[in-house]
Amino acid sequence: MKELSEVLQDWEAVIGLEIHTELTALDTKMFCNCKLSHDDEPNANVCPVCLGLPGALPVPNKRAIESIVKAGLATNCEIQRHSMFYRKHYFYPDMAKNFQTTQGPVAFAMYGHLDLDVTGRGAAERPDCAFGEAEAQSLASASANAEGLSTSMTSTMREGNQRAGHLASYDASSLQMPERREDGSYTVPIRILRIHMEEDAAKMVHVGGAEGRITAAAESLVDYNRCGTPLIELVTEPDLRTPEEARLFMEKLRRIFVTLGISDCSMEKGSMRCDGNVSLRRRGETKLGTKTELKNLNSFKSLHDGLAYEICRQAEVLEEGGIIYQETRHWEPSRKRTVVMRVKETADDYRLFPDPDLAPFDLDDESIDRCRGEIPELPDAKRARFEADFGIKTADAEQIAGDPEFAEFFEAAAAGMAGKEAQTVANLLVNEMIAYLKGAGVSLAESGIAPAQVAALAKLLATDAISSNQAHEVFEAMAQTGDDPNKIVDERGMRQVSDAGALQPIVDEVLANCADQAQQYRDGNQKVIGFLVGQCMKASRGKGNPKLFNELLRTSLS
Missing domain, CATH: 1.10.10.410 (Arc Repressor Mutant, subunit A)
Incomplete structure (x- = not known):
């Protein structure tokens, strides 16, 4: 099998993501008052509503809907005033009522975008960062077709027109991707089709087998505590072209959602996970190839590596004259390969129709404005401010700004600083602090380390009173004893002579x-x-x- 870099010279990968995020900041489930917790005894937090028992009526969680409105506003989406809940039918043990409550053609948030900055090795993964001329013409044609549709169309056609307009929602100059900057980096706009609300399914535990999958299991257990958890799904347009762009997009989205305070976005615990859709076409072609879907990618590395493998696999099949089938595949990290799970379902297979137990939902301007007023400073704005006010490096500013707890800590530690001292504070957080917290298995709040201690250590480093190697020793002692860094340096005779x-x-x-x-x-x-x-x-x-x-x-x- 060819390497990814070789494949992407001849083939263009077309990638779209479906990112699922549990609203873990809430107290109760989406349509009932059951406690929202995954740490309790199995099946302890269930009721007739989330188990779908006859006669039980669901009631939407207002705070959950406010959370999705905030998510939409933070990702430049249009908030839809009128929408409905639908029933998505399927037969599997993780949903006792045999359907999942979701949204239909119109979601709470639609037609947004995020600008993605791609640098370093990520930028090198893409052999060219410009749309081909043919693709630009295709998008322009979509826009023209959208404008030419009759105003007296059906609701289905109207949605199609909106989507076509979204395909060309950037002006003509933006149809061509921006040129690479001198360092090889580039910025690419990634369009978001929709962010819709649905309920999560129960947790399946497959006992037996190395991969923990149902096919090799001796028995399967179901925990319905997770069933009914408020879940938002963000669907991108197929604008991503490399596995690294997909990884960077998901990382950026995670930083936004964490900053909004709507979810902990823990991929390890499953509160954020991703499905990746990918197809190939020869460079210069505009017709999309047959896509495959990689299901439940639960880490940034799995997202990148799974897409990279699937791109190379599809290229090998096509170059040998084979056919790509539309199917759902599973990424096996241990074997570094994808395997077929099932032939892809179509929308008809789910028999979607409006939920008769839930009335159409209307959002007014007042509630939307209230949500907008509660949105904090977002990571991109905070990163730019950290660069301007403190003079720290872009990469460090981005990493710190993406974590609200770290950002608050940094601002307290670097108060009154700029340039070398502020950059030293950033270095200590990005390197020493993160390594210590990971090794100790504690959070920043649990560490007991105060901003004033980090500020004092940064000043010792910035004034060359100690070396970087000594700073590591001082940080460890500071974390264990709680002593002031100056005291530790003097007691151990570590202060450097700079005369x-x-x-x-x-x-x-x-x-x-x-x-x-x-x-x-x-x-x-x-x-x-x-x-x-x-x-x-x-x-x-x-x-x-x-x-x-x-x-x-x-x-x-x-």
């Missing part, structure tokens, strides 16, 4: 004792300077400033 007058005699002594290495440097061997700095640090018993030693050595050897 050139005090260090110059050490440099002179080292150069006198290492005449051969000094001559190698003068002859052009720049690497030997590292050895000489090491000798100076040894002579100073680790208390000399290595940066200053480096400068003094180069000056003395010039």
